[in-house]
Amino acid sequence: MEIEEMLKQKDLKITPQRMAILTVLKNTRSFLSAQELFQEVIKILPGTNFSTVYRNLDVLLGKGLLCRVPSDTADLYELRREEGHHHHAVCKGCGASIPVDFCPMESLAKELGRKGFLPTEHCFEVYGLCERCRDGKK
Amino acid sequence: MEIEEMLKQKDLKITPQRMAILTVLKNTRSFLSAQELFQEVIKILPGTNFSTVYRNLDVLLGKGLLCRVPSDTADLYELRREEGHHHHAVCKGCGASIPVDFCPMESLAKELGRKGFLPTEHCFEVYGLCERCRDGKK
DNA sequence: AATGCAAATGCAAATCAATTGCATAAGGAG
DNA sequence: CTCCTTATGCAATTGATTTGCATTTGCATT
Numbered sequence: 001m002e003i004e005e006m007l008k009q010k011d012l013k014i015t016p017q018r019m020a021i022l023t024v025l026k027n028t029r030s031f032l033s034a035q036e037l038f039q040e041v042i043k044i045l046p047g048t049n050f051s052t053v054y055r056n057l058d059v060l061l062g063k064g065l066l067c068r069v070p071s072d073t074a075d076l077y078e079l080r081r082e083e084g085h086h087h088h089a090v091c092k093g094c095g096a097s098i099p100v101d102f103c104p105m106e107s108l109a110k111e112l113g114r115k116g117f118l119p120t121e122h123c124f125e126v127y128g129l130c131e132r133c134r135d136g137k138k
Numbered sequence: 139m140e141i142e143e144m145l146k147q148k149d150l151k152i153t154p155q156r157m158a159i160l161t162v163l164k165n166t167r168s169f170l171s172a173q174e175l176f177q178e179v180i181k182i183l184p185g186t187n188f189s190t191v192y193r194n195l196d197v198l199l200g201k202g203l204l205c206r207v208p209s210d211t212a213d214l215y216e217l218r219r220e221e222g223h224h225h226h227a228v229c230k231g232c233g234a235s236i237p238v239d240f241c242p243m244e245s246l247a248k249e250l251g252r253k254g255f256l257p258t259e260h261c262f263e264v265y266g267l268c269e270r271c272r273d274g275k276k
Numbered sequence: 277a278a279t280g281c282a283a284a285t286g287c288a289a290a291t292c293a294a295t296t297g298c299a300t301a302a303g304g305a306g
Numbered sequence: 307c308t309c310c311t312t313a314t315g316c317a318a319t320t321g322a323t324t325t326g327c328a329t330t331t332g333c334a335t336t
Contacts, residue, residue: 013303013312034293049315054294056313070208070261074293089255098255104242104262116269117227117236123208124242124262131254151283151332172322187286192323194284212322 010063017052020045021060022079030097031069031078031088069125089126093133100126148201155190158183159198160217168235169207169216169226207263227264231271238264 003022007014024040025032032040038053057077060066067080069088089098105122112119141160145152162178163170170178176191195215198204207214207226227236243260250257 015303015313017314047315051295051316052314058295059313089250089257091255092258098250098253100246100250102242102246102249104240104245105264107242108238108240108264111240112227112236112238112264112266115236116272117229117264117266118268118272119227119264119266120230121265122263123265125260126243126246126250126255126257127259127261128250128255128257130256134254134256153284153332155285185286189287189324190285196324197284 006065010065012059012063016045017041017048018056018060020048021053021056022065025066025077025079028078030095031076033071033074033076035074037077070123087124087126089128089130091130091133092127093129096130098130144203148203150197150201154183155179155186156194156198158186159191159194160203163204163215163217166216168233169214171209171212171214173212175215208261225262225264227266227268229268229271230265231267234268236268 003019003026004014006022007018012018020041021037023044024037028040034054034057037057038048038050041048041053057066057068061068061077065080066077069076069078071090085103087100087103089100091097104124105119109119141157141164142152144160145156150156158179159175161182162175166178172192172195175195176186176188179186179191195204195206199206199215203218204215205218207216209228223241225238225241227238229235242262243257247257
């Protein structure tokens with residue numbers, strides 16, 4: 001299985017909980033809050049504890065398997081897919097997230113490097129209204 | 139006073155608490171968490187309540203007088219200065235924040251517009267190590 | 277200067293996301 | 307199969323942020 005390999009590559013033990021978490025994330029096109037993720041996980045693996053999900057989100061994030069984006073309420077998580085790095089335009093009306101391939105770090109890394117700054121992470125998210133919500137609301 | 143005018147322009151009442159909050163923010167070059175801000179505010183205006191600070195951060199943010207950036211622990215706030223919009227490179231070692239003039243939205247607004255997406259807000263923050271911390275740690 | 281009312285504040289309690297300590301269970305190398 | 311390390315379940319805690327409500331205050335208007 002692909003998921004098992006992901007875990008092995010990162011020296012993480014293969015547990016049913018992790019399998020469940022990654023399975024859910026893999027089957028979700030947009031991103032999920034920890035709560036939403038948890039709700040899906042317990043459908044697959046009833047009895048899974050909430051803190052296990054949280055702990056694993058941290059672990060998986062630390063290993064670079066996930067990415068996290070801040071949101072008004074809770075942080076949202078998403079599987080980091082091979083296609084690579086991207087950002088999102090999130091609709092505040094319906095919650096839809098549109099992938100954005102453009103990454104500002106490409107333009108900025110050099111300039112920051114010149115100043116001696118070594119970027120390790122970054123966050124770039126756009127919020128607004130998608131075409132549908134825009135029409136509907138104004 | 140400049141601060142009073144900022145409030146008037148936004149149809150906000152001029153209260154000692156708001157004056158204190160804005161004074162602190164004005165005298166701070168980087169950004170502050172709500173807690174840090176509160177600590178400073180009560181030096182100026184003892185007795186100010188914590189929830190008052192929070193509520194005003196929301197209000198001032200809503201009026202566009204502040205900007206907020208997400209952070210590991212708590213959100214951070216900063217006065218939005220006339221010089222205009224900018225982002226930050228934040229050092230995870232010492233917490234220093236380096237202003238970044240480059241704004242990715244300039245390049246992206248058109249493209250998103252073509253897709254019908256109307257951006258209203260965005261978040262772009264870079265995290266990493268500044269020159270000093272970089273040397274010290276690795 | 278006095279009045280009225282909406283907006284702002286203080287206080288305390290409630291939420292809610294996220295974290296942690298600890299005893300138990302389970303992965304997987306040997 | 308055994309051992310040791312890591313992961314999990316559970317319950318309690320932390321810490322940021324929010325909210326209800328009674329009271330006070332800014333300030334536009336008499």
